[in-house]
Every structure is written in structure tokens, then in C-alpha cells.
Amino acid sequence: xxxxxxxxxxxxxxxxxxxxxxxxARADTMQSILSEGVLRxxxxxxxxxxxxxxxxxxxxxxxxxxxxxxxETLGVTPEFVPVVAANRMQxxxxxxxxxxxxxxxxxxxxxxxxxxxxxxxxSSGFNVIMPASVQVTEWEQLRGRDLCAIQGAWYNRLxxxxxxxxxxxxxxxxxxxxxxxxxxxxxxxxxxxxxxxMLANPDWSxxxxxxxxxxxxxxGLAVRLEDRDGPWGRFMSGMVAEWHRTGQLLAWExxxxxxxxxxxxxxxxxxxxxxxx
Numbered sequence: 001x002x003x004x005x006x007x008x009x010x011x012x013x014x015x016x017x018x019x020x021x022x023x024x025a026r027a028d029t030m031q032s033i034l035s036e037g038v039l040r041x042x043x044x045x046x047x048x049x050x051x052x053x054x055x056x057x058x059x060x061x062x063x064x065x066x067x068x069x070x071x072e073t074l075g076v077t078p079e080f081v082p083v084v085a086a087n088r089m090q091x092x093x094x095x096x097x098x099x100x101x102x103x104x105x106x107x108x109x110x111x112x113x114x115x116x117x118x119x120x121x122x123s124s125g126f127n128v129i130m131p132a133s134v135q136v137t138e139w140e141q142l143r144g145r146d147l148c149a150i151q152g153a154w155y156n157r158l159x160x161x162x163x164x165x166x167x168x169x170x171x172x173x174x175x176x177x178x179x180x181x182x183x184x185x186x187x188x189x190x191x192x193x194x195x196x197x198m199l200a201n202p203d204w205s206x207x208x209x210x211x212x213x214x215x216x217x218x219x220g221l222a223v224r225l226e227d228r229d230g231p232w233g234r235f236m237s238g239m240v241a242e243w244h245r246t247g248q249l250l251a252w253e254x255x256x257x258x259x260x261x262x263x264x265x266x267x268x269x270x271x272x273x274x275x276x277x
Contacts, residue, residue: 028227
């Protein structure tokens with residue numbers, strides 16, 4: 001496909017580099033993926049509409065489409081490994097997955113643990129979804145109040161330190177939703193773009209998001225830290241750049257029913273203007 005012509009060239013170049021440099025080949029993940037014919041990708045199974053399971057149990061969502069596109073370009077089979085915020089970096093460090101596309105915000109601390117690939121592929125801030133009966137207008141009104149959240153979310157500690165909220169953390173979204181609906185917390189501290197998707201669903205008609213979003217932060221897909229500057233990391237960097245250039249990320253976002261991200265529009269405009277067709 002013309003869409004992935006750039007990435008296919010990157011694949012061939014990486015394979016040639018690996019063949020010419022045995023020492024590098026032993027250390028790089030690209031060779032293993034091509035040799036085994038399988039790409040193991042850590043994805044979310046509970047984060048609609050970016051990564052989740054449909055009624056038949058199949059993985060679907062925007063990030064799943066990204067993973068499938070990588071596997072298609074490499075000519076290998078994708079193997080999806082469910083991860084959550086609390087274990088996704090560990091799965092990558094331990095070699096259980098080759099690539100992680102799992103709604104992870106790009107922070108300096110995380111860049112020291114895993115190889116976050118640039119350019120980033122998405123962006124979001126954090127906010128709180130709460131029952132419509134809860135009327136607040138300022139973040140300062142949340143001081144000392146319990147907020148449900150997902151373990152490992154980058155903004156949990158930030159919200160605690162900045163607004164002195166009490167975090168009640170759970171492993172997955174289903175547990176958080178149950179706790180929120182049972183009144184075990186005032187609201188759910190979460191990604192603002194996902195809250196917008198939730199509020200568009202009639203199931204959440206009794207909830208609202210009355211506060212301003214905080215700390216818009218880009219999302220990064222990741223390889224193992226030692227792969228970041230090698231053939232595998234460079235290949236994935238090229239894939240993301242191509243998705244921005246062609247508008248493919250915007251297309252996937254639209255297909256998933258997500259409102260257009262200003263970040264994706266800016267990235268597409270910038271790269272489409274400066275990368276030759």
C-alpha cells in the first residue's frame with residue numbers, strides 16, 4: 001500500500017543493517033520479530049475506544065488498528081497482550097512484549113524506564129467526571145476529597161500534590177466505574193478526552209465534567225529502552241511520523257468515534273507541509 005511505502009523502506013533498511021552487523025542484530029528486537037513472524041504488542045483491553053474487547057472477545061479500537069498496521073507493514077502476525085497502567089512498562093522491560101501501545105503519557109520519568117518513541121501519537125490532559133449532583137467550579141474545592149483513579153496513571157500523584165485530593169486506586173476501569181457509581185468516591189480522575197467520549201454516551205447522562213482540564217500531555221508508544229535508538233525504535237519512529245503525515249491517525253480517530261484531537265490536527269498539518277509526498 002502506498003500509505004506504508006515509507007515504513008516498508010524502513011523495514012528493508014533495518015533488515016539490511018541487522019544482516020551487516022551481527023553484534024547489533026543480537027541486541028535488537030527487530031530481527032526477532034522478523035524471524036519469528038510475530039509481533040507481541042501490549043494493548044489495553046478496557047479502555048474504550050482506544051483499546052478494548054468487542055462482544056466476541058476480539059481486540060478493537062484506535063490503538064489496535066495502529067498495532068495491526070505495524071504488523072502488516074512488517075509482514076508478521078500481531079499478538080495482542082492485555083496490559084494495564086500498573087504493569088505495561090514492566091511487561092516491556094521483562095520482554096513479554098516487543099511494543100507497547102497502551103494510552104501511556106510521555107513523561108521524563110517514564111523515558112528513563114522504557115524507550116518512548118518520538119514523535120508522540122496522541123495527547124490528553126486530566127479531569128474529573130462526577131455525578132451531576134456534585135456542583136464544584138474550582139479544583140481547590142476537591143481538597144481532602146476522595147477521587148477514584150486507575151493505578152499507575154501519571155496524573156494521580158500530580159493531583160495529590162497539587163490539589164491535596166485522596167486517591168482511591170483500582171487496577172482497571174470496570175472497578176473504578178463500579179466504585180464511582182456506588183458513591184465510594186466523589187469523582188473519577190481520568191483522561192479528559194476519554195471523559196468526553198463517556199459523556200457522549202447516554203449511560204453517563206447523570207454525570208458531568210465541570211472543571212477545566214489540566215496538564216495536556218502527549219502519549220507515546222514504547223519499545224524497550226535498549227531498542228529506542230536501534231533499528232526497532234527508529235522503525236517505529238518512522239511509522240508514527242508517516243501516520244501523522246498522511247492523516248492516518250486522524251482517520252483512525254474518526255473511525256473510533258473520537259472527537260478530532262487538536263494535537264493530531266497540528267501534527268498532520270506540520271508534517272504534511274514539510275515531508276515530501
